[in-house]
Structure formats: C-alpha cells, structure tokens
Amino acid sequence: MQTVTLIEGDGIGPEISAATVLAVEAAGGQFTWERADAGAGAVTKHGDPLPQATIDSIKKNGLALKGPLATPSGGGYRSVNVTLRQQFDLYANVRPAKTIPGVPSRYTNVDLVIVRENTEDLYAGVEHYVDPRRSAAESIAIITRFGSERVIKYAFEYARANGRKKITLVHKANILKMSNGLFLDCGKEIAKEYSDIEFDDMIVDATAMKLVTQPERFDMIVTMNLFGDILSDLTAGLIGGLGVAPASNIGYANHAMFEAVHGTAPDIAGKGIANPTGLMLSAAMMLDHTHQRDAARKLRAGVVAALGNPETRTGDLGGKANTKSFTEAVIKNLETA
Numbered sequence: 001m002q003t004v005t006l007i008e009g010d011g012i013g014p015e016i017s018a019a020t021v022l023a024v025e026a027a028g029g030q031f032t033w034e035r036a037d038a039g040a041g042a043v044t045k046h047g048d049p050l051p052q053a054t055i056d057s058i059k060k061n062g063l064a065l066k067g068p069l070a071t072p073s074g075g076g077y078r079s080v081n082v083t084l085r086q087q088f089d090l091y092a093n094v095r096p097a098k099t100i101p102g103v104p105s106r107y108t109n110v111d112l113v114i115v116r117e118n119t120e121d122l123y124a125g126v127e128h129y130v131d132p133r134r135s136a137a138e139s140i141a142i143i144t145r146f147g148s149e150r151v152i153k154y155a156f157e158y159a160r161a162n163g164r165k166k167i168t169l170v171h172k173a174n175i176l177k178m179s180n181g182l183f184l185d186c187g188k189e190i191a192k193e194y195s196d197i198e199f200d201d202m203i204v205d206a207t208a209m210k211l212v213t214q215p216e217r218f219d220m221i222v223t224m225n226l227f228g229d230i231l232s233d234l235t236a237g238l239i240g241g242l243g244v245a246p247a248s249n250i251g252y253a254n255h256a257m258f259e260a261v262h263g264t265a266p267d268i269a270g271k272g273i274a275n276p277t278g279l280m281l282s283a284a285m286m287l288d289h290t291h292q293r294d295a296a297r298k299l300r301a302g303v304v305a306a307l308g309n310p311e312t313r314t315g316d317l318g319g320k321a322n323t324k325s326f327t328e329a330v331i332k333n334l335e336t337a
C-alpha cells in the first residue's frame with residue numbers, strides 16, 4: 001500500500017480532506033495516509049509554515065495530497081505552495097478542465113488538459129528595481145532548453161498515456177522571439193518523436209479568444225509558466241469555476257503533489273458546507289498516477305453523479321447538500337459506477 005503525505009491545510013481544508021479520504025477509500029483506493037502540517041495551522045503549531053517534518057514526509061513518500069493553504073498577502077511568510085513546487089522541482093502543472101453535467105457553466109463540451117511549465121519564465125524570481133527610488137523595475141523571463149524539453153516531453157507522454165490526440169503549444173514567439181522562440185523550437189523538435197500525436201502551435205492572445213469561443217477545438221495545451229497560470233484559470237471558468245478544478249504538480253523520481261486549486265474559503269470554514277469536488281478530483285488524478293485506474297474511474301463517476309443532482313449538489317453550486325451529504329452521495333454513486 002502506497003503512503004501519501006496528507007496536508008489537510010487551512011480553513012475548509014480539514015473538512016474537504018476528511019471527505020476526500022472517505023471517498024477515495026470507498027472507491028477502493030489503496031493508500032496509507034501520513035498527516036503533515038503546512039500553512040497557517042503549522043505556524044500556530046510549530047512556528048513554521050513548512051516544517052521540516054512535512055518536507056521529509058513528502059521526500060520519503062513521493063506523493064502528497066494537499067488542501068488549500070492560507071498565504072498572507074503583502075508580507076508574512078512566502079507562499080508554501082511555491083516553496084513546495086521549488087523544493088521538489090515539480091516542473092509540470094497539470095490542470096484538466098472537463099464539463100461536469102449539472103454544474104452551471106457556459107459550455108457543455110469542454111474536455112481539455114493544460115500542462116503548464118511550473119518552475120521558470122517570469123516566475124523564476126529574477127527581478128529588481130533599477131534604482132533605490134523605484135522609478136522602474138525589471139522582471140526577467142528565464143526559459144531554458146532543459147526546462148522546456150522536460151515539460152513538453154511530459155505533455156506528450158501524458159497524451160499517450162491518457163488517449164489524448166492533439167497538443168497545442170501556446171506562446172508569444174512573434175514578439176518574444178528568443179525566450180518563447182526557444183520553447184516553440186523545443187516543441188517542434190520533440191513533436192517529431194511523437195508522430196501519433198497531432199501537434200500545432202498558437203499565439204497566446206489568439207488562444208485566449210479561441211478558448212472562450214471554441215473550447216472544443218482544444219485537446220491538450222502545453223505552455224510556459226505565466227501563460228499557463230492565466231489560461232488554466234480561464235479554462236476552470238469554462239467548466240464552472242475553481243471550486244471544481246483539480247490539479248497535479250509532477251516532478252522527478254515520481255514525486256507528485258495533488259491539490260485543490262481553490263483557496264481556504266475562510267468565510268465558510270467550519271460550517272460543514274464546503275464543496276470537496278476539487279480535492280476529490282485531484283485525488284482521482286493521484287489514483288491514475290499510481291495506476292489505480294478503476295478506483296479513479298469510480299471516484300470520478302461518483303462525483304459527477306452527485307453533482308448532477310440538485311438534491312446532492314453542494315450549496316455553492318445551487319444545490320441542497322452540505323459536505324457530509326454530498327460525500328455520502330458520492331460514495332453511494334460509486335456502487336453504480
């Protein structure tokens with residue numbers, strides 16, 4: 001049985017984590033959970049938002065499931081999410097967006113996956129003010145052949161493993177000829193090794209427009225950090241918002257972290273009404289990642305069925321259920337999956 005570091009997180013984190021563990025186990029997921037602290041709760045308990053014991057646990061297990069973590073704005077400690085991505089070199093951020101019947105959204109036919117480079121670009125942290133008066137500032141986008149090739153290869157391998165047919169590489173190489181041009185060149189080279197997967201490229205502004213007007217045109221997108229950050233929130237919006245969007249962060253040596261994309265929802269924390277869909281679907285990705293495909297399929301089917309019925313859908317999506325009754329409905333629907 002594989003051990004997973006479970007970071008319940010802050011705010012609604014403990015509620016949605018408990019619900020997710022119940023649903024994963026009911027679906028037949030074979031995991032042992034090792035609980036570890038991070039975020040505001042860890043500051044209170046240990047005086048550290050990312051205790052060494054948590055890092056050691058992820059290092060040992062290679063797998064983490066993470067609830068949302070509170071990040072103070074403008075000061076305080078650095079984002080634990082960003083630190084974890086860097087610490088474990090989690091270079092590929094995978095964000096699927098698939099229409100869920102019953103969840104209010106503008107489209108009924110979205111089924112795409114964004115693979116975002118997670119470590120470079122304008123997020124590499126290379127920025128400074130040009131003078132002490134802060135009259136100007138520079139942020140430098142770092143794009144390396146190494147960083148580009150590994151994430152593009154990951155996208156092609158993901159496509160093969162998951163029956164995806166086409167990858168669109170998104171860039172702005174018409175203007176950013178060197179940095180984005182390098183990413184595009186890497187994509188064109190690597191695409192030659194995967195003749196079974198269709199490949200094209202698209203400029204990011206045109207992509208934003210096409211995602212909104214013709215999302216069914218896309219199967220997979222691979223792109224750099226900044227564009228991926230923005231476009232993956234856009235695609236979450238196509239399927240009903242961040243509350244139902246899952247994500248995984250993949251690194252070497254099979255290190256991977258699966259996370260709910262939404263925040264800690266402090267306004268509803270402790271009320272028992274949080275929607276655990278984002279974390280449950282992230283856990284389904286973790287089941288796929290560990291080759292527990294049947295349990296993943298069951299868990300997804302249970303979530304989709306529970307969301308499809310207004311009686312068992314949670315209040316944030318206009319339904320009547322709370323976290324407990326939603327989770328019960330997910331588990332009940334696993335049986336029919």
Ligand SMILES: NC(=O)c1ccc[n+]([C@@H]2O[C@H](COP(=O)([O-])OP(=O)(O)OC[C@H]3O[C@@H](n4cnc5c(N)ncnc54)[C@H](O)[C@@H]3O)[C@@H](O)[C@H]2O)c1
Nearest residue numbers: 068069070071243261262263264265266267268274275316
């Ligand atoms: N991945 C992460 O760990 C992550 C991501 C975003 C924000 N945050 C942190 O979360 C805190 C609050 O951020 P915010 O208020 O901007 O965003 P938020 O996502 O926590 O909340 C925005 C709104 O969506 C609702 N909501 C969010 N998730 C929900 C769920 N699962 N079920 C029902 N309703 C849900 C909230 O009640 C709120 O009204 C901040 O400290 C922020 O730094 C963490």
